[in-house]
Amino acid sequence: MNATSPSPAAGPSYAAPVRPAAGFLPASKIGLVAMVGRGDPDVIPLWFGEGDLTTPAFINEAANRALAAGETFYTWQRGIPPLREAIAEYTRRVYGIACGPERITVTGSGMQAILLTCQALIGRGDNAVIVGPIWPNIVHCVELQEGEPRQIDLAFDGANWSLDLDRLFAAVDERTRLIFVNSPNNPTGWTMPSEMQKALLDFCRERRIWLVADEVYARLVYDRPVAPSFLEHAGPDDPLIVVQSFSKPWAMTGWRLGWVTSPDSFGDLLAKLTQINTSGSPAFLQHGALAAIREGEPFLAEMVERCRVGREVVLQGLARFPRVRIARPEAAFYAFFGVDGMDDSLEFAKRLVREAKVGLAPGTAFGDGGEGYLRLCFASAPERLQRAMDRMAPLLS
Numbered sequence: 046m047n048a049t050s051p052s053p054a055a056g057p058s059y060a061a062p063v064r065p066a067a068g069f070l071p072a073s074k075i076g077l078v079a080m081v082g083r084g085d086p087d088v089i090p091l092w093f094g095e096g097d098l099t100t101p102a103f104i105n106e107a108a109n110r111a112l113a114a115g116e117t118f119y120t121w122q123r124g125i126p127p128l129r130e131a132i133a134e135y136t137r138r139v140y141g142i143a144c145g146p147e148r149i150t151v152t153g154s155g156m157q158a159i160l161l162t163c164q165a166l167i168g169r170g171d172n173a174v175i176v177g178p179i180w181p182n183i184v185h186c187v188e189l190q191e192g193e194p195r196q197i198d199l200a201f202d203g204a205n206w207s208l209d210l211d212r213l214f215a216a217v218d219e220r221t222r223l224i225f226v227n228s229p230n231n232p233t234g235w236t237m238p239s240e241m242q243k244a245l246l247d248f249c250r251e252r253r254i255w256l257v258a259d260e261v262y263a264r265l266v267y268d269r270p271v272a273p274s275f276l277e278h279a280g281p282d283d284p285l286i287v288v289q290s291f292s293k294p295w296a297m298t299g300w301r302l303g304w305v306t307s308p309d310s311f312g313d314l315l316a317k318l319t320q321i322n323t324s325g326s327p328a329f330l331q332h333g334a335l336a337a338i339r340e341g342e343p344f345l346a347e348m349v350e351r352c353r354v355g356r357e358v359v360l361q362g363l364a365r366f367p368r369v370r371i372a373r374p375e376a377a378f379y380a381f382f383g384v385d386g387m388d389d390s391l392e393f394a395k396r397l398v399r400e401a402k403v404g405l406a407p408g409t410a411f412g413d414g415g416e417g418y419l420r421l422c423f424a425s426a427p428e429r430l431q432r433a434m435d436r437m438a439p440l441l442s
Contacts, residue, residue, distance in 0.1 A: 066188055066189050066191050067189060070185055070188070070189065071185075073181070073410070074181075074391055074406075074407050074409060074410035075092050075093065075406045075407070075410050077395075078092055078391070078394045078395055078404060078406065078407060079092055079093070079404060081395050082398040082402070082404050085398075087402045088398060088402045088403070088404050089402060089403050089404065089429060089432060089433045089436070091404055091405055091421045091422045091423075091430075091433060092394075092404040092405055092406045092420075092422070093406075093422065094180075094231060094292075094293070094298070094378075094379070094422055095292070095296075095298040095422070096296060096348075096352075096378070096422070096424030096425055097424070097425045097426060097429065098296045098348070098351075098424075099296065100295065100296050100297050100299075100300070100333075101295065101296065101337075101344045103336055103340055103344075104295060104297065104334075104336050104337050104341070105333065106336075107332050107333045107335065107336035108329050108330055108336075110332070111328065111329035111331075111332035111333070112329040116328040116329040116332060117327075117328070117329065118328070119324055119325065120325050120327075120328040120331070121325060122315075122316040122317075122319045122320050122324070122325045123149070123150045123151060123315065123316045123319070124149065124150060124304070124325075124326065124331060125151070125331045125335075126146070127335055128151055128331045128332075128334055128338070129146040129151065131335055131339055132146070132149045132151075132304055132306075132338060133145055133146040133148070133149050135338050136149075136276065136306065139264075139270075139271050140271070140276055140277055141277075142276055142277060143281075144276070144281075144306065147309040147312070148306050148308065148309055148312065149304055149305070149312070150304060150307065150312040150316065150319075151302065151303075151304050151334075152302070152303045152305060152315070152326065153301050153302065153303075153319075153322075153323050154290065154292070154301040154302060154303045155259065155288050155290030155292065155303035156303070157301070157303065157323070158288045158290075158303050158305045158315075159182065159183055159257070159259065159288060160189075160322075161305075161315050161318045161319065162223075162255075162257055162288075162305075162315075163183075163186040163189070163190050163192070164190065165311070165314055165315070165318060166222045166223050166255055167186075167187055167192040167222055167223070168190060168191065168192065169191040169192070170191075170192070170193075170220060171190075171192045171193070171220055171221075171222045172187075172192055172193040172195050172218070172220050172221050173192055173194055173222060173225055174195045174197060174213065174217055174221055174223075174224045174225070175187075175194055175195065175197070175224075175225040176196075176197055176198075176199065176208060176213065176224075176225065176226045176227065177196040177197065177198045177199070177411065177412040177414050177415070178198060178199065178230075178232055178233060178381070178408070178412050178414050178415040179196065179225075179227055179230075179231070179412060180227065180231050180232075180411065181410055181411060181412070183225055183227075183259070184196065184412070192222070195216045195221075196413075197209075197212055197213045197216050198412065198413075198414030199230070199233060199235055201370075201372065201383070203370060204372060205372050206230075206234075207235075208235075208237065208241070210241060210244060210245065213245075214248060217248075217254070221252075221254055222254060222255065223254060223255040223256070223257050224245065224249060224254065224255070224256050224257070225257045226245070226256070226257070226258050226275075227258075227259040227260075227261075228242075228258065228259075228260065228272065228273075229260075229262040229263065229266060229272050229376030229377045230262075230376075230377065231377055231379060232377075232379045232381040232406070232411050232415070232418075232420040233372065233379070233381045234372070234373075234374025234375050234376055234377045234379055234380075234381065235372075235374075235375065236266065236272050236273065236376050237273065238273065239273040239277065242273055242274075242275050242277075242278055243278045245275075246275055246278050246279060246283065246285060249284055250284065253284065254284065255284045255285075255286060256275065256284060256285050256286070257286045257288065258274075258275045258286070258287045258288065259288045260272070260274055260275075260287055260288065260289055261288065261289055261290040261292065261293055261303070262293055262376055262377040263289070263376075264294045264345055264349070265293060265294065265348070265349060265352060265376055265378055266349075266375065266376035267352075267353055267356070267375065267376065268375065272376050275287060276306060281308060282308050283308070284308075285307070286305060286307045286311065287305065287306040287307070288303065288304075288305055289303060289304050289305070289306070290302070290303040291303065291334050291337055293378075294337075294341070294345050294348065295337040295341050295345065295348075296348065297333075297334070297337065300330055300333065300334070301330075302326055302330060302331065302334050348424075351424065352378045352423060352424050354427050355378070355423035355424060355425055355426075355427060355430050356374065356378075356423050358423070358427045358430045358434070359380045359421060359434065360373065360380065362430070362431065362433075362434030362435075363380065363434070363441075365434075365438070365442075366438070366441040367385075367442075368384050368385040368386060368441060368442070369382050369383065369384055369385075369441060370382060370383040370385070378422055378423055378424040379420050379422055379423070380420070380421045380423055381408070381415075381418055381419075381420050382418060382419060382421070383408075383417050384417065384418070384419065384441065387419075388416075388417065389409075389416075390407035390409045390415070390416055390417060390418060390419055391407040391409050391410075393407070393419070393440075394406065394407040394419060396440065397419075397437060397440060400439075400440060401436040401437050401440055402436055403433045403436050403437050405419045405420060405421050406419065406420040406421075407420075408420065421433075
């Protein structure tokens with residue numbers, strides 16, 4: 046059997062050969078849990094990374110106006126110019142740094158931004174050093190490019206999550222093409238301190254490797270207006286790629302729009318990759334995103350407060366259970382908690398759906414370091430979250 050033909054005994058079979066890197070991609074473990082409760086209206090779905098609010102009307106109306114005006118043709122691969130300029134201005138306003146639109150590229154979601162980046166940087170035999178626990182798709186993007194993901198997990202001491210920077214540096218070798226950091230972190234809510242960001246960026250400059258920062262939860266933070274950003278330490282030509290998304294701050298998960306801040310030359314490369322992937326994001330949707338950037342601060346403040354209340358409901362609810370261990374999340378909208386005696390989080394999450402009618406994400410979905418944990422999204426109405434806490438009591442007590 047040749048190298049491109051996976052063994053039928055070792056994996057799925059197809060009508061004709063497919064690349065092993067694609068054919069052996071695993072099913073989403075969160076999706077496996079969701080399938081248990083799919084179609085059951087009594088299940089409280091807290092498994093996915095989205096809340097229970099729909100996109101605000103002012104964003105929808107902007108997209109509708111653009112659609113009615115005929116904004117339905119092919120458009121700029123890097124995003125419509127008004128949106129790129131608005132994102133650059135947003136960056137200057139939020140972070141207080143100089144940023145021109147030439148550094149901005151609009152993408153078909155934050156996830157697509159990560160995939161395009163891996164297409165640009167990772168090839169067979171390369172590796173990417175990734176801070177975990179982590180949303181698994183970055184790992185799969187590296188594997189799809191026939192690269193090696195090297196996950197270095199945060200440590201949990203019973204009260205806080207922390208990163209051993211020396212251990213992260215030690216995982217880098219001559220085949221490392223990028224270091225990937227998600228801060229604020231999904232699933233833990235951990236946020237990398239500014240001084241650590243600076244040290245990591247300095248390391249990447251010295252080693253001439255890319256630093257890819259997923260900062261999609263930067264505005265969902267509870268002790269300051271915005272989380273620290275690598276952009277605050279970088280110049281326009283540094284080997285830094287920052288991924289952002291409209292999904293989380295403005296309740297736009299289904300819109301699939303994100304953006305990248307990078308050196309201008311890397312943005313030109315992203316444009317070429319976009320051309321052969323999607324040809325660009327729909328123009329009328331980008332006009333909705335433009336409204337979010339320009340007019341969305343009041344809604345964003347409401348979203349943060351809603352999540353703050355939800356966080357307290359969940360933390361107080363989980364405090365009732367002696368088996369549960371959790372760090373108070375600094376940011377994002379997840380409670381990532383350990384359960385003593387739970388050695389198979391996937392099966393336990395399925396059991397929660399069947400017996401408690403509550404859907405959570407299994408910790409094993411976020412890498413080996415996530416086993417023994419569950420993730421709950423608290424971006425929902427407090428009454429809904431309280432019902433979930435009450436329903437889970439028999440299984441968590």
